[in-house]
Amino acid sequence: MQNVSIIGVGQTPVGEHWETSLRHLSLQAIEAALQDAGIAPETLDALVIGNALGGAISDQHHLGALIADFAGLRGIEAFRVEGADASGALALRQGALMVASGAAQTVLVLGVEKVTDVVGSQRTAALATFLDSEYESAHGATPVAIMAMLMRRYMSQYNVKVADFANFSVNAHANGSKNPNAMYRNVIKADRFAAAPLVAEPINLFDVAPEGDGAAAVILTSSERATDLVPQPIRLMASAVATDALAVHDRANPLFLSALQQAVSKALRSAELSQSDIDVLELHDSATIMTTLALEASGFAAVGEGWRLAAENKIGLTGELPISTFGGLKARGNPLGATGVYQAVEVVLQLRGKAGANQVPEARIGMTQTLGGLGGTAVVHILGV
């Protein structure tokens, strides 16, 4: 993977795009990425699409051919990769492997999701397909309900209160408030966090990330070629995928994200880096408990101590470990199958020094962590200047 670089990025705002279809959202992100890279559509050899719920919500499988044609790429190799809300990150890895293998010279990786067309029980049912259908969702479990049980267990095991998680959301919204592509740009006050309306006790509205519609794209080519094409190519230094039992109740320790631990250590080893080399981290903050568990599994905090990074204010743009720098899933929004690609786009902007008001000073190496569901799938990418 050493020889793959990102030469273009594009994104739409995340939100409730009721008047924009799946294909139109896709087109916007593809055109933005092509323009950013300064290359013509004909330059592309393949289109890899990360999407989770196109079939369930838009009655649309077979997105490869559909979006390729709609984006003026008729004929191109195109297909969809799926692993719940890790779909976009999985697509990014497959796109990179296509370049690394020599099967393609230039690949556009698109993450797209259109989820807000349905609400209530339909949305809940769609999201529950990320769980084990026979042993979890068939009995009424939903992702947020299981995260709530994890949070309760964590609070009990480590003697932590709801308010101790507040700064994860405060930080995400502070960063999201400066990101024109963020779904929520309001600021959250720490002392109001624990009093927010409940979603699934103890998880509240200020704690859990909202699903949103959106599309993001990155363009990959070999690092040799990238240097000739753009002034600031960003190297894909490593990528890794690992899995865990899909159902949390099948895991030896439900409070440890072992897939993420594996993927992070594989990626760091392959890039010959350690945690302390990471200047910016986009992680899967679908709820503050997931952020906490992710920081612990990936070695940025000791087990039982992940929440302290927030409580001790170490995660801001100028902090020890800047996370959710454009708002994260919490404030930028969680466009499910597009999330992994948004994270990559955001890290690229950071490493280019083009993150504007969201800039992390002197960011040279960034990591993205994307989870499918409750960590059944974990995908890690390391990007560098």
Add this chain to the structure above:
Amino acid sequence: MQNVSIIGVGQTPVGEHWETSLRHLSLQAIEAALQDAGIAPETLDALVIGNALGGAISDQHHLGALIADFAGLRGIEAFRVEGADASGALALRQGALMVASGAAQTVLVLGVEKVTDVVGSQRTAALATFLDSEYESAHGATPVAIMAMLMRRYMSQYNVKVADFANFSVNAHANGSKNPNAMYRNVIKADRFAAAPLVAEPINLFDVAPEGDGAAAVILTSSERATDLVPQPIRLMASAVATDALAVHDRANPLFLSALQQAVSKALRSAELSQSDIDVLELHDSATIMTTLALEASGFAAVGEGWRLAAENKIGLTGELPISTFGGLKARGNPLGATGVYQAVEVVLQLRGKAGANQVPEARIGMTQTLGGLGGTAVVHILGV
């Protein structure tokens, strides 16, 4: 792609497996392939899954983590690839690229589909997600209805009768009758073909392939390593993917499968072969009109003449161009997202000389052609001894 070989294959019978779940079908194929290769599960580095309708029919997305864990591969890199009924073939290509790129040494590619749990309008709605949801299925179009229009137009344009297509199905069922894994093992008589009950005029029950449940698996590794591991590794000589407008009405010529034409010529060029080198061809015979159009687009017949290969009896096991040698989609059954992997398994058996009563004499090079929907996606693999 020159250095990837298949070292193990496995398959379940195709049929109505009402008492076997998606995960159990998967496990059966995975275990069969591991046994065939004579390797331990721990040898695998990745699991790539082709599946089309797990979310729509079994409420189960996120199959990578689910099936990896259920098959005793917890932790392994795993994800799903989707492109309608080309999903399995797309997964095969991505698995091969993982080996070719060096990201994985040994990869298991699984195709799995569980479709017969729903019938009637639910099945029809699920299959219609392979079409353009806004411009085809929203108006009531289904895949078989569109194939019927293609067949009618073909019959009119080239002055061909329904009976002229009969031998495609006669051949498929003759071969399927000898395949213990085939969904339909009855023999069809040519003179009864045109009188079969109609599905979507002029397509009848003897013309269109049935969807079925099933799972198939192949294990890939580098060709160098393959030679050390098994006595008869089969080389993946080439693979290629191309797309077309998803909606047939958007194509310049609805009777020409241009994605397939592109994928076939890319694959042949990359393997430095021509059509005449192909000893066995597994194509996407979802209906006789698709077989006809596939033979024409891929250069095995002139435009307007594809049906003659059947009418002139050239497609049998000892014919000029043996097709559907284990029954094809028509008689072995069409397990949608698993189909491309079944085709690869069957060609491997042919090239090993282990096809039993279905053996094509002296088969040394085989091609698989897998279509998504009505050819919006086309995937071609060339395998050789």
